[in-house]
Amino acid sequence: MVLKNNLSVLSFAAVLLLTSCSTEDRTIDGVGNLVPRTVDQDANLPAIQANNARLHAEASGPANGTMVVVLHGGPGGDYRYLLPCKDLAQQGYRVVLYDQRGSGLSQRFPKKSYTAHGAGAMDVMYDDLSAVIAHYRTSPTQKVVLLGHSWGGILASGYAGKHPDNIQGVIACEAGGLKWDDIKAYVKDSRSFKLWGELLNDAAFLDQFITGKEDQHEVLDYKMSLLVSRNDITGEGTIDPSVSWRNGAVIMDALFDVGDTYHIDFSAGLDRFKKPVLFFHSENNKAYPDTWAKQITNAYPSVRLVKVPGVGHDGIITNHKAWTETTMPAILTYLRSLP
Amino acid sequence: MNHPIVRYILLFSLLLPAHLPLRAQVINWGNLQDGQRHWINAHTGAQYGMVFGLGYAYQLADSEFPVIANAAYSFPSGNNLLDDFKAKLGTQVRLLQMNDFHFAVKAHGIFRGYENELVRLLNWGMDLSGTIGYYRPSWFVAGEAGFDKAISTRFKHTDTYKKQYPDVKDGWYAPATGGNFNYGLQGGVSFGRHDITLSGGGLLQEDFKKKPLLPFYLLLGYNYRW
Numbered sequence: 001m002v003l004k005n006n007l008s009v010l011s012f013a014a015v016l017l018l019t020s021c022s023t024e025d026r027t028i029d030g031v032g033n034l035v036p037r038t039v040d041q042d043a044n045l046p047a048i049q050a051n052n053a054r055l056h057a058e059a060s061g062p063a064n065g066t067m068v069v070v071l072h073g074g075p076g077g078d079y080r081y082l083l084p085c086k087d088l089a090q091q092g093y094r095v096v097l098y099d100q101r102g103s104g105l106s107q108r109f110p111k112k113s114y115t116a117h118g119a120g121a122m123d124v125m126y127d128d129l130s131a132v133i134a135h136y137r138t139s140p141t142q143k144v145v146l147l148g149h150s151w152g153g154i155l156a157s158g159y160a161g162k163h164p165d166n167i168q169g170v171i172a173c174e175a176g177g178l179k180w181d182d183i184k185a186y187v188k189d190s191r192s193f194k195l196w197g198e199l200l201n202d203a204a205f206l207d208q209f210i211t212g213k214e215d216q217h218e219v220l221d222y223k224m225s226l227l228v229s230r231n232d233i234t235g236e237g238t239i240d241p242s243v244s245w246r247n248g249a250v251i252m253d254a255l256f257d258v259g260d261t262y263h264i265d266f267s268a269g270l271d272r273f274k275k276p277v278l279f280f281h282s283e284n285n286k287a288y289p290d291t292w293a294k295q296i297t298n299a300y301p302s303v304r305l306v307k308v309p310g311v312g313h314d315g316i317i318t319n320h321k322a323w324t325e326t327t328m329p330a331i332l333t334y335l336r337s338l339p
Numbered sequence: 340m341n342h343p344i345v346r347y348i349l350l351f352s353l354l355l356p357a358h359l360p361l362r363a364q365v366i367n368w369g370n371l372q373d374g375q376r377h378w379i380n381a382h383t384g385a386q387y388g389m390v391f392g393l394g395y396a397y398q399l400a401d402s403e404f405p406v407i408a409n410a411a412y413s414f415p416s417g418n419n420l421l422d423d424f425k426a427k428l429g430t431q432v433r434l435l436q437m438n439d440f441h442f443a444v445k446a447h448g449i450f451r452g453y454e455n456e457l458v459r460l461l462n463w464g465m466d467l468s469g470t471i472g473y474y475r476p477s478w479f480v481a482g483e484a485g486f487d488k489a490i491s492t493r494f495k496h497t498d499t500y501k502k503q504y505p506d507v508k509d510g511w512y513a514p515a516t517g518g519n520f521n522y523g524l525q526g527g528v529s530f531g532r533h534d535i536t537l538s539g540g541g542l543l544q545e546d547f548k549k550k551p552l553l554p555f556y557l558l559l560g561y562n563y564r565w
Contacts, residue, residue: 026508028516033508034494200552201388201415202455205423207551208387209453209462209489211517211544219516225503226457243503 028210034222035246040107047106048098050131051124056105056245057098059136061089066143066168066335067136069129070097071152076224076252078104078245081314082149084323091332096136100155101128102251104244108217114254119262121255126159130166143338145169147331149317153279154178154266157299160277161269169338170273170300171331173280173316174288178267178299180259190234190287190313203227212249220249235284235312240319267299277303278334280327284312306330364394364409365536365560368433368441369474370529371398371405375564380411384558387542387551388415388423399430406432409447422454427466441481442471449487457500461493462516470525480526483538486545489517518545521556534562 026033031041039047040054048057056078068088072079079097089095099106101124102114114121133144144167148156153175160170176186206226212219224247236242258264277300281293290307297303308315311322364380378396383389392413399406407430414424429447436442449464465488472481491513501507523540539557543550 026510026512027514028492028512032506033512034504036504036506201417201423202453204388204551204553205415205453206460207517207519207542207544207553208425208451208464208487209460209492209517211489211519211546211549211551213544213546214548225500226455241499245503 028222029212029216029218031218033218035218035225036105038105038107038246042105045105048132048135050098050135051101051128053101053109053128054107055098055101055128055132057096057132057135059094059096060086061094062092063094063136063138064142065092065094066145066338067094067096067133068145068147068171068335069133069136070095071129071146071148071155072097072100072104073150073152074103074248074252075100075151075255076103076248076250077151078247080104080245081243081318084317084320084328085147087323087328088331088335093335094136094142096132098132099245100125100248100251102254103248104246106248108248108250110215111250111254114251115257117258119258119264121258122158122264122266123162125155125255126162129155129159130163133166143168145171145335145338147171147173148175149173150175150313154183157270157277158264158266158268160273160275161267164269164273164275167275169275169277169334171278171280171334173327174282174285174313175266175279175296176288177296178270179265180263182296183259186287186292190231190285215250217248217250220253221247224249224252231313233286234288235282235286236314239284239311239315242314243318270299271301274301276334276337278306278330279303280306280308280316280330282311282313282316283307283309284315288313304334364396364411364562365525365527365534365538366396366407366431366443366562367474367476367479367527367529367534367536368405368436368443369439369479370476370534371401372564373401375532377565378407378409378562380560380562382413382558382560384556385553386413386556386558387553388417390415390558392425403436404432404434406430419454423452425449425451429466439473439475440471441474442469444469445485457497459495459497461495462489463491464489468521472525476529478526478528480524482523483525483540484522485520487519487521488515488545490515492516519543519551520545520547523556527560532564534560534564536560536562 039045039056046058070082070085078099146156153172156170177183210223279297281288308322308326311319376398380394382392390413394411396409412426427447427449431445433443445468451462453460468485470481470483493511496507520543525538527536
């Protein structure tokens with residue numbers, strides 16, 4: 001009798017578990033429920049077509065001015081936190097901001113669309129950048145400068161080594177590293193997963209509530225957004241709140257996989273890029289001491305290093321005081337010095 | 340709370356007089372003694388974070404198929420010990436005994452909460468699991484496997500998240516928002532009224548491809564019986 005009763009309970013539990021999967025209601029992977037729609041889901045968003053991808057993008061400033069293409073961090077971030085860069089448009093520069101493929105509000109692609117390229121996965125990112133430049137460039141003589149923050153700085157440096165003649169300058173903000181081992185070391189140093197700490201336990205505990213299948217972008221992007229907000233080591237979100245539209249979890253996962261498998265060297269070819277590079281690092285990023293900044297910037301043949309006081313990793317651009325008093329003035333001086 | 344799944348879970352929870360943590364309150368089936376019906380349990384270790392937990396169990400029946408009902412509460416460490424928690428309610432029953440070999444199954448309703456600066460989550464879930472092993476009065480070792488399903492989850496976002504995405508939809512979400520398999524070993528020693536147990540193994544998401552951030556569990560438990 002006891003066995004019969006308990007089998008009934010177990011059967012009820014099993015039926016409940018199975019029927020729960022067919023309930024019609026608000027769904028975690030529903031478009032627009034937990035994360036914003038992307039440009040292929042919302043025609044009202046500003047977008048361009050580049051390299052067979054629909055990218056969330058905008059440009060401001062005179063169309064013929066020196067073009068400053070802003071590259072966000074991540075991989076998988078977006079350009080919302082870099083909107084202060086639009087101030088450069090008022091100084092006569094053509095400022096282009098775009099969310100990289102699979103990131104922010106740009107179109108999503110399956111993980112295999114990146115990993116299937118093997119070590120060439122980064123070429124997709126470079127080809128996107130070439131296509132964005134081509135989309136906005138009004139003449140072959142229009143100067144182009146890349147302004148990359150964090151992963152964007154890595155991407156800008158890799159592009160400079162790959163296409164040294166296509167751009168006239170690089171501005172990089174705290175690129176974690178250019179060689180894969182340096183990138184891994186930086187990521188490790190900049191994330192504190194203390195065994196008993198809130199960060200690790202918040203991140204790990206969440207796995208009981210939400211799990212996403214591969215390429216289930218709505219779920220994975222949302223989950224990623226809950227994990228990235230504030231970092232006491234790098235100073236992200238400690239002075240100014242972090243802002244973003246939507247994370248790109250799949251591209252982040254894919255590019256880290258590719259980087260780790262093929263040990264991508266983003267400094268390859270930089271010896272051919274003889275133009276000056278402007279490099280920022282922040283005072284409050286404990287994972288980015290002066291020694292690390294010097295080690296990373298050794299890869300550039302010509303570089304000027306600027307330390308931004310009083311802020312952390314994001315604050316180089318997101319903090320109004322740092323941006324208006326240190327970062328933007330240095331960028332303007334650099335841009336005006338380009339031949 | 341108006342969600343039909345929630346009502347089902349509430350009904351299910353009422354049907355089960357108590358509950359057992361998935362692996363925390365490990366039972367030595369070879370040491371069930373006449374007159375001992377109560378267990379209290381404390382456990383700590385790694386299970387979706389570094390967790391601490393307390394539990395109580397009560398043996399409902401002494402028959403050939405002993406039934407043990409349990410209730411437990413656990414929480415992860417961190418700066419705020421009250422923002423995240425897991426409470427479970429359920430029973431386990433030994434279905435088969437051949438000499439010192441025992442096979443038991445468990446079913447538990449789960450209610451858990453999670454909070455950070457962006458969202459507050461409340462979740463109704465369920466886990467089903469089984470153990471099979473060799474049990475002696477003073478020690479035991481067994482294999483275990485189970486599935487933990489997050490059936491329905493309530494999302495309540497903070498102003499911080501709504502500043503980022505004002506159109507986010509709060510409320511109960513279904514169907515299931517997640518699920519993880521577990522597989523591993525459990526063992527322990529028993530003496531007097533005490534059990535010291537250790538269980539550990541791996542975790543795998545329901546797509547059989549991805550793993551949780553902490554892809555393993557390792558829990559040390561202590562039972563006092565009377």
